[in-house]
Amino acid sequence: MRKVVKFALCAVTFLMGVNAGSAWAQDGPKDANTQSEVTEDFKPAVSTNQQGKQYPMVNSQRRVRAQISAPNAQSVKLDIGGVKYEMKKDEKGVWTGESEPQDEGFHYYQLEIDGASVPDPNSLYYYGASRWGSGIDIPAHDQEFYELKNVPHGEIREVYYYSETNKQMRHCFIYTPPCYNKNTQKRYPVLYLQHGGGENEYGWPQQGKTGLIIDNLIAEGKAEPFIIVMDNGTWTMPRPQAQQRPQGEQRPQQRPQGQRRRGFQLPTGWADGFMKTLINDIIPMVDANYRTLADSEHRAMAGLSMGAMQTKAITLANPNTFSYVGLFSGGTISPEEVEKSEGFKKNNKLVFVSFGSREIERPRGGQNPGEIAEQLKNYGMNSHFYVSPETAHEWQTWRRSLYQFAQLVFKK
Amino acid sequence: MRKVVKFALCAVTFLMGVNAGSAWAQDGPKDANTQSEVTEDFKPAVSTNQQGKQYPMVNSQRRVRAQISAPNAQSVKLDIGGVKYEMKKDEKGVWTGESEPQDEGFHYYQLEIDGASVPDPNSLYYYGASRWGSGIDIPAHDQEFYELKNVPHGEIREVYYYSETNKQMRHCFIYTPPCYNKNTQKRYPVLYLQHGGGENEYGWPQQGKTGLIIDNLIAEGKAEPFIIVMDNGTWTMPRPQAQQRPQGEQRPQQRPQGQRRRGFQLPTGWADGFMKTLINDIIPMVDANYRTLADSEHRAMAGLSMGAMQTKAITLANPNTFSYVGLFSGGTISPEEVEKSEGFKKNNKLVFVSFGSREIERPRGGQNPGEIAEQLKNYGMNSHFYVSPETAHEWQTWRRSLYQFAQLVFKK
Numbered sequence: 001m002r003k004v005v006k007f008a009l010c011a012v013t014f015l016m017g018v019n020a021g022s023a024w025a026q027d028g029p030k031d032a033n034t035q036s037e038v039t040e041d042f043k044p045a046v047s048t049n050q051q052g053k054q055y056p057m058v059n060s061q062r063r064v065r066a067q068i069s070a071p072n073a074q075s076v077k078l079d080i081g082g083v084k085y086e087m088k089k090d091e092k093g094v095w096t097g098e099s100e101p102q103d104e105g106f107h108y109y110q111l112e113i114d115g116a117s118v119p120d121p122n123s124l125y126y127y128g129a130s131r132w133g134s135g136i137d138i139p140a141h142d143q144e145f146y147e148l149k150n151v152p153h154g155e156i157r158e159v160y161y162y163s164e165t166n167k168q169m170r171h172c173f174i175y176t177p178p179c180y181n182k183n184t185q186k187r188y189p190v191l192y193l194q195h196g197g198g199e200n201e202y203g204w205p206q207q208g209k210t211g212l213i214i215d216n217l218i219a220e221g222k223a224e225p226f227i228i229v230m231d232n233g234t235w236t237m238p239r240p241q242a243q244q245r246p247q248g249e250q251r252p253q254q255r256p257q258g259q260r261r262r263g264f265q266l267p268t269g270w271a272d273g274f275m276k277t278l279i280n281d282i283i284p285m286v287d288a289n290y291r292t293l294a295d296s297e298h299r300a301m302a303g304l305s306m307g308a309m310q311t312k313a314i315t316l317a318n319p320n321t322f323s324y325v326g327l328f329s330g331g332t333i334s335p336e337e338v339e340k341s342e343g344f345k346k347n348n349k350l351v352f353v354s355f356g357s358r359e360i361e362r363p364r365g366g367q368n369p370g371e372i373a374e375q376l377k378n379y380g381m382n383s384h385f386y387v388s389p390e391t392a393h394e395w396q397t398w399r400r401s402l403y404q405f406a407q408l409v410f411k412k
Numbered sequence: 413m414r415k416v417v418k419f420a421l422c423a424v425t426f427l428m429g430v431n432a433g434s435a436w437a438q439d440g441p442k443d444a445n446t447q448s449e450v451t452e453d454f455k456p457a458v459s460t461n462q463q464g465k466q467y468p469m470v471n472s473q474r475r476v477r478a479q480i481s482a483p484n485a486q487s488v489k490l491d492i493g494g495v496k497y498e499m500k501k502d503e504k505g506v507w508t509g510e511s512e513p514q515d516e517g518f519h520y521y522q523l524e525i526d527g528a529s530v531p532d533p534n535s536l537y538y539y540g541a542s543r544w545g546s547g548i549d550i551p552a553h554d555q556e557f558y559e560l561k562n563v564p565h566g567e568i569r570e571v572y573y574y575s576e577t578n579k580q581m582r583h584c585f586i587y588t589p590p591c592y593n594k595n596t597q598k599r600y601p602v603l604y605l606q607h608g609g610g611e612n613e614y615g616w617p618q619q620g621k622t623g624l625i626i627d628n629l630i631a632e633g634k635a636e637p638f639i640i641v642m643d644n645g646t647w648t649m650p651r652p653q654a655q656q657r658p659q660g661e662q663r664p665q666q667r668p669q670g671q672r673r674r675g676f677q678l679p680t681g682w683a684d685g686f687m688k689t690l691i692n693d694i695i696p697m698v699d700a701n702y703r704t705l706a707d708s709e710h711r712a713m714a715g716l717s718m719g720a721m722q723t724k725a726i727t728l729a730n731p732n733t734f735s736y737v738g739l740f741s742g743g744t745i746s747p748e749e750v751e752k753s754e755g756f757k758k759n760n761k762l763v764f765v766s767f768g769s770r771e772i773e774r775p776r777g778g779q780n781p782g783e784i785a786e787q788l789k790n791y792g793m794n795s796h797f798y799v800s801p802e803t804a805h806e807w808q809t810w811r812r813s814l815y816q817f818a819q820l821v822f823k824k
Contacts, residue, residue: 068530069527069529071527072526073525074484110533113482113485113528114485115481115483115484116480118523119537121529121543121545132462150581153571153572157569158567158569159565160623161565182701211570289593
């Protein structure tokens with residue numbers, strides 16, 4: 001019974017990631033027409049706006065105010081966090097409107113103009129919710145840890161390689177730490193870091209701020225320098241033949257089969273499909289081309305949401321390949337599950353589990369993941385549990401999770 | 413008189429780059445309502461569409477067909493190449509429409525929904541015309557040279573560094589060739605490659621296909637392996653204080669001062685501003701962190717449009733810093749200009765000049781740039797002139813120019 005409940009929790013968080021990645025996603029889309037007490041201290045969302053654009057703005061209540069010129073439109077809405085907010089037109093045909101307060105951190109959004117859902121031409125674009133679209137960063141009390149500073153910076157390298165498993169060229173990003181180009185004899189440990197459902201390999205380098213987070217930690221002496229590989233974990237069912245979808249039909253989203261799990265047998269598709277590529281192609285490519293410490297003691301895997309579920313499945317199925325494990329908003333590992341993976345307990349040096357506080361404050365009957373982490377610690381493992389304050393299934397949770405995880409990994 | 417005419421030509425091509433980068437830009441925006449003989453063999457523009465999206469499509473006539481659901485809109489237009497094409501609504505509220513035939517290669521475009529200019533939610537996004545927005549690649553008869561192939565690939569590295577000149581962190585991309593990680597003792601020549609007006613450091617790596625072009629050339633043994641630095645050459649007038657623009661007002665575009673040039677005195681701002689950063693910060697940063705051949709004999713500069721004008725101004729002003737020069741769609745270098753730069757003729761190993769055929773087929777009274785290139789050859793320099801067939805002031809011209817230039821640079 002316990003396993004069923006835990007899987008249900010995983011499935012909920014996974015689907016939240018696919019649908020919206022927001023605090024309000026679980027309530028579904030709705031319209032919001034009234035707002036009260038809007039504080040007039042809006043400032044441009046500089047880190048996610050296109051250069052020189054004043055809108056969208058954010059105020060001290062963390063409301064988002066968007067603006068667009070649409071002189072002939074009948075209706076324009078700001079669509080953020082699964083909620084649509086009516087905007088109002090002025091005499092020049094410029095529409096302006098604001099949202100209810102949002103959580104600190106990053107949110108996907110879009111505009112709806114006379115029924116057309118489109119990116120805001122003022123924002124930068126990010127891949128999430130299965131599309132490239134607008135994103136906005138709400139200033140956070142702790143944003144200092146992912147700000148661009150005048151410290152030594154690593155590189156994020158765009159890499160193409162051939163996958164024998166997939167019989168095609170693939171694309172990933174590889175972070176190398178600041179000292180990598182200087183210490184040309186030194187070898188480094190490697191973290192394989194996976195995005196969530198409806199996202200891709202751009203998630204961690206862009207909205208995840210991976211490079212800046214690790215650069216800042218290394219500059220402060222809080223993290224060991226290590227390589228980070230950010231690949232695309234999306235597993236696509238091969239189509240029997242090229243099919244064109246009818247006009248206007250949305251692309252079907254890939255979802256995990258809702259099967260009950262026995263032990264840690266891999267779920268069909270979304271975990272084992274990527275596992276083959278990771279084990280057979282990605283890890284050998286990285287060890288061949290970068291100065292890695294190419295053993296399990298210096299190899300970690302972590303991921304968010306779907307990526308956490310993949311991390312759990314893949315590391316339990318490959319206990320001699322990874323020694324450090326991070327699950328961000330995507331489940332836990334219990335002593336019972338460890339028992340079923342021969343060698344996992346002996347080889348593992350860290351199991352890190354995290355959630356946003358809003359993900360676990362209303363438990364759906366499942367066991368508190370912190371309790372499972374405590375059980376794992378009592379079972380004799382290096383178990384860490386972290387809760388991101390006042391965030392949900394969203395990027396601020398995962399930026400903070402990476403920040404915490406990076407201070408623990410490769411240190412034992 | 414000759415110099416004035418040549419500068420006028422430069423200014424025209426520069427402004428074309430700022431405004432649209434398209435064959436039709438010089439005719440200004442216009443509406444187009446009728447199309448005849450549309451061939452029904454449209455296929456998805458896979459290389460520039462978001463994954464899984466069927467639209468926009470391109471047919472064998474090189475017409476672009478876009479589609480968007482906008483059930484409550486009164487008017488939807490496809491806006492490409494400075495021309496707006498009316499789209500038509502079906503009974504489900506889905507709008508579809510196509511353009512007149514476009515040149516082969518890459519074009520910026522957008523949709524206009526009831527007066528709002530927005531990105532097409534189906535396309536990938538590119539920076540040009542001073543905004544991130546939609547782009548589409550029209551299949552080209554010679555596209556093989558920039559296709560993704562199973563050959564050894566270099567890396568494009570995202571780099572942050574501090575500029576003493578600008579007193580701020582800056583951002584660039586650095587291409588390292590496929591052998592860079594293997595031959596850890598080898599040092600490489602460096603090309604500094606600049607974008608055009610209204611573009612930024614993403615232009616060459618993304619729509620320019622720089623990595624793929626060079627990887628393919630190296631795989632075929634047609635180019636020497638070299639490093640390519642792609643930085644942001646946009647020069648912004650420092651504001652005396654933070655100013656917020658009124659709502660709805662567009663950001664003013666940076667344009668060169670229209671001053672007449674004497675010799676090769678640097679134009680104010682857009683060339684000398686970037687020159688200081690390049691000479692004082694970027695080149696030393698690159699030579700300190702990468703295995704470069706850090707002398708003028710192994711250093712090249714090239715650019716497109718505004719970037720070509722910067723290249724001309726900066727290489728003539730620094731004859732002992734660069735030995736190879738490439739000007740794509742942005743002017744020529746005459747023997748008279750070389751005469752005024754002490755040491756330029758002696759140190760220079762290549763002056764490469766190129767244009768799209770549609771840029772020079774209707775000369776505006778200026779001298780044919782091919783004639784100037786011929787004069788330079790007769791003057792005793794290694795002068796090469798290339799014309800991209802049936803393209804205008806647009807990326808296909810510049811992809812082809814890079815392809816040609818890369819086969820000549822660092823070979824003398």
